[in-house]
Amino acid sequence: MKKNVMVIGYGNDLLSDDGIGQRIADEVASWHLPSVKSVCVHQLTPDLAESLARTDLAIFVDACLPVDNFDVQVQSLSPACDIDSNLHIGNPRSLLALTAAIYGSCPSAWWVRVPGVNFEFGDRISQTAEIGCAIALVKIVQLLDKVNNLWIENRAIV
Template sequence: MKKTVMVIGYGNDLRSDDGVGQSIANEIASWHLSSVQSLAVHQLTPDLAAALANTDLAIFVDACLPVDGYDVQIQALLPDCDVEGSVHTSNPRSLLALTQALYGNCPTAWLVTIPGINFDIGDRLSRIAEMGKAVALVKIIQILDKVRNCWVDIRASA
């Protein structure tokens, strides 16, 4: 059985650094990886749940305001516990909860956040977001390599 990965980069690409998630998703799509589907979307919407239900791993990519420095952050995600309260919000945990509730399945998931400093109207990333994009792409490649090696090990032992 073929394992699949979905990368979902989201944010407003007309708000400068807020578009970094979409920019990363488009970059990954250009790699044409057979087991990776990459989507660039303005926001997370309930219709994505159907695709996520048939995915083994989801990587969500978004911009964030810098909190403690300008490091790209990666965190594991679990579905939100409050399915009813999360249906009308558009964040990865809510979308995972909706996927679980509707389809009885949701993928392992990660959130990659890239710090941005310019969220004004515009279509260019700041230098900070561009550097974060480069780091995030390397980290996503590492996740994909790690997962691919794990899947190969599982198939070999089966």
């Protein structure tokens, strides 16, 4: 039985690399996978909780500043211990906690963070972000294959 998956790409697409999450969610949507819903938002807000409650797996995708290297980071998420008091700038963990608090359950979740170097006003992403997007899409395919046994064949990933 296939699980319902929700890919949530978030960030400001008018701030260059900050739009990485939305760009990746758009690409996933273009694959037209029947059990995968792809959502693009500027920020994580409480109205996403209802959809998350009906989802088996959530994949959050966002830009980040490079830490020690320029690797795409993929980490498992669990609900935060407490809910942010400032939900209009929520993070995935607090959104999962809100979903669990309101609906009694929340999906298993992963956070895909793609390094970016240019967060200035603009609609083009840097070469660093382009490479990160390609790597992130491969990692998302791996997560989908692992969870749903979805075999994505003959698809252009980039």
